[in-house]
Amino acid sequence: SQVPPTVNLDNCDREPIHIPGAVQSHGALLAFAPDGTLRWASAGAAGLLGVALPALGERLGSGHFGGDAQVPLAIAGGMEPIEEGMPPLQHEATLAGRAFDVSVHRSGGLAVAEFEPRRSGAEQPGAFAIRAHRGLDRLRRGRSVQELLELAVHEIRALTGFDRVMAYRFRHDASGDVVAEARDEALEPFLNRRYPASDIPAQARRLYVTNTLRLIADVRSAPVPLEGSGPPLDLSQGVLRAVSPVHIEYLTNLGVGASMSVSIVVGGRLWGMLACHHMTARHVPYGVRMACDVLAHVLAAGVQSQLSAEHASRVADAASLRGHLVEALLVGDDPVLSLRTYAEELRDAFEAQAIAIAEGGRLSLHGDLPQQGVQSLLEWLRQPERSLDSGLFAANAHAELPPGIAADLGSWCGVLALRFDEVADAWVVILRREQIETISWGGRPEKQYVNGPLGPRLTPRGSFEVWKETVRGTAVPWTATEREIARQLRDELGRAASVRHAELGRARN
Ligand code: BLA
CATH class of the missing domain: 3.30.450.270 (PHY domain)
Known part of the structure; x- marks a missing residue:
């Protein structure tokens, strides 16, 4: 594993969270060289995907992915148009009769494909799109920074069903205030609380400016190690990146089972975040996450013009x-x-x-x-x-x-x-x-x-x-x-x- 043997309160701002050497357990990761050689795979990937995969160091062949050429083509697509550091391209795949969301991006010269199984019984995309659109419409009516943030936490909660959604606004010294909150009535309110800058270390903030949404789907499940060799795989643009153990302890102490946060980037700076908690595990489908990300972009634009x-x-x-x-x-x-x-x-x-x-x-x-x-x-x-x-x-x-x-x-x-x-x-x-x-x-x-x-x-x-x-x-x-x-x-x-x-x-x- 790439994680230093002991991450603690004194060194966590130096923890290289972009190369955790592991992914979250709700998906699988495969990384291919340009010639189709499998370089990295998360442990148990073939089992999670339900298809045959090349062994590490071997090239993709016709017997892999259930013979479906679409998947390798989609992965290869990640080599061509996207540059290093760009957000992933999105695909869908059906493997052994099960639907997956596939995010493909380029890292270290490799095409990195991350697979997340789609839950059955998910809302129809059309119906969801209409809901998301209405949410954006309501958000656009915000007439002050505070009103925008209050609308945003309610809309994100309505779209995702999280138990708690907070708007966290950073102050001059990178400490932050919870300035708006939508929550399950049974939970203790976090509104108006203030947290020190060190709760979100600098390297995490830098990452959140470019990768604006991350889901921690199951705080209590162990990360799955990446198998392979070579320089550590940079997962800055990944969607499955395993989470810092210090942050996992924070969430565990809070009794939180799943967390999602969406960056509010204003003028190129991390201005705030929409931070969501669920008391149990929660896998938010990729499409819903994208809608939340779009909402956060619209929110950021609104915040920027209100601030001016x-x-x-x-x-x-x-x-x-x-x-x-x-x-x-x-x-x-x-x-x-x-x-x-x-x-x-x-x-x-x-x-x-x-x-x-x-x-x-x-x-x-x-x-x-x-x-x-x-x-x-x-x-x-x-x-x-x-x-x-x-x-x-x-x-x-x-x-x-x-x-x-x-x-x-x-x-x-x-x-x-x-x-x-x-x-x-x-x-x-x-x-x-x-x-x-x-x-x-x-x-x-x-x-x-x-x-x-x-x-x-x-x-x-x-x-x-x-x-x-x-x-x-x-x-x-x-x-x-x-x-x-x-x-x-x-x-x-x-x-x-x-x-x-x-x-x-x-x-x-
Ligand atoms: C990440 N810390 C985070 C994130 C939040 C917070 C929102 C983003 C990741 C996520 O979506 O969960 C902080 N979350 C809070 C706070 C509240 C909350 C303050 O809900 C209040 C209710 N964390 C610490 C300390 C360290 C630390 C002391 O408290 C290190 C010394 C580390 N926090 C830490 C790290 C990350 C993080 C390393 C990055 C996690 C990752 O993306 O891998």
């Missing part, structure tokens, strides 16, 4: 708020009083939790802020050696502030400070709380999970505890857009302040 719209409206709102602030500053006598009127709008525009406005020794606080902490922060910022980047200071961790100030600020770890008037020493300080303070664990505390050999880490609660450790003393970082909005705010308030000083000067003369 949200960005545009945020920038526009900020511009109009700036207009109000400048006007207030110009007509009012007292900058602190003038800006104070807009404290709540400012706070919301920056998705912050508090605002401080200062001029000289005066300080106006909005939100549950410690006065001493803000005062010592301002004293520190005022020091001439503090080189502000065009009048702006941004931090999102206690570690970026002197320890004494961090201690005085308590749970306020995110600081975006702008000095808009050097003469009057006037500041707007926007503050965010520690991430831990802004989210609570959504699960029932009494819910006990069974632990596997790697312990409680691989359970939702263990996972959440890990997330808390990794973000202690940090706030959500300020985005490029927010810094830009802050810079523009500083510039325009600065100009308004100069105008005021000039007018006051004239009035005095």
Whole structure:
């Protein structure tokens, strides 16, 4: 087997999951060289397919595949039009009277054919196509990112019958939130839970950008080894690739019997996933999986356009708020009083939790802020050696502030400070709380999970505890857009302040 002898919590981001040397047990894999020589076969493939196959190292002949030339032709088809790394081509085959879905792709110069038996009694393709089409139609009506995700989890659940379907949205640091969920009422809700980046290691995320759907049909069944020789077979584009044992333990601890996830790729990045659980084994037919994949593509396109719209409206709102602030500053006598009127709008525009406005020794606080902490922060910022980047200071961790100030600020770890008037020493300080303070664990505390050999880490609660450790003393970082909005705010308030000083000067003369 290609799997390192011990995959554990410390090395699982280096586990080569693309070459597991095994497939899942619900199908069979055969890999042929261009001359028709069988190079790799999953153990017991002939039995699962019910036909004679060439021995390893032998070439395909007329006696194989029940004499049906269609199958070898389909496999050979995988050599010609598809390049390495491209998704599989799809075929159907009937072997010994049983129907199979056959996915063929190219890997390491070989044509890799993966066979999945079709369940009898499956829905008629025509009826299914109509259902899938209606689902897509409903999805297209989503008018916000949240609405799109809620529609998507319901549609995927309706198409597949999974016990639980979640929309998982990645955050700035690759941790993720369950932001929508459709589930069997009997199951504990996972909505609003947050998981650390390490629950889906980097190599898995990279793989999921190109291979956007994977099914783990039976978590409890042992993987079937590949037999053959040569360099390990890369199954990145495969549909039967055996799953990392660490992830199997996670799913087992959760009591999950089958899992499917579909990537939501936005702008070439893994933006989120639709993650499905079934409490028992579940083989989702290839055609249904493809419909889910199409749905995820439509979803991703919808998300992308909603995100651009949200960005545009945020920038526009900020511009109009700036207009109000400048006007207030110009007509009012007292900058602190003038800006104070807009404290709540400012706070919301920056998705912050508090605002401080200062001029000289005066300080106006909005939100549950410690006065001493803000005062010592301002004293520190005022020091001439503090080189502000065009009048702006941004931090999102206690570690970026002197320890004494961090201690005085308590749970306020995110600081975006702008000095808009050097003469009057006037500041707007926007503050965010520690991430831990802004989210609570959504699960029932009494819910006990069974632990596997790697312990409680691989359970939702263990996972959440890990997330808390990794973000202690940090706030959500300020985005490029927010810094830009802050810079523009500083510039325009600065100009308004100069105008005021000039007018006051004239009035005095
Ligand atoms: C893969 N981890 C995954 C996947 C998900 C998660 C959705 C995609 C595979 C799938 O469809 O099941 C994570 N799944 C979750 C989370 C929830 C969920 C958070 O349902 C919450 C309800 N996993 C760990 C740790 C490691 C790890 C600590 O928790 C390693 C240190 C590894 N996760 C891991 C690996 C994969 C994975 C290696 C890739 C599996 C594969 O494709 O082979």
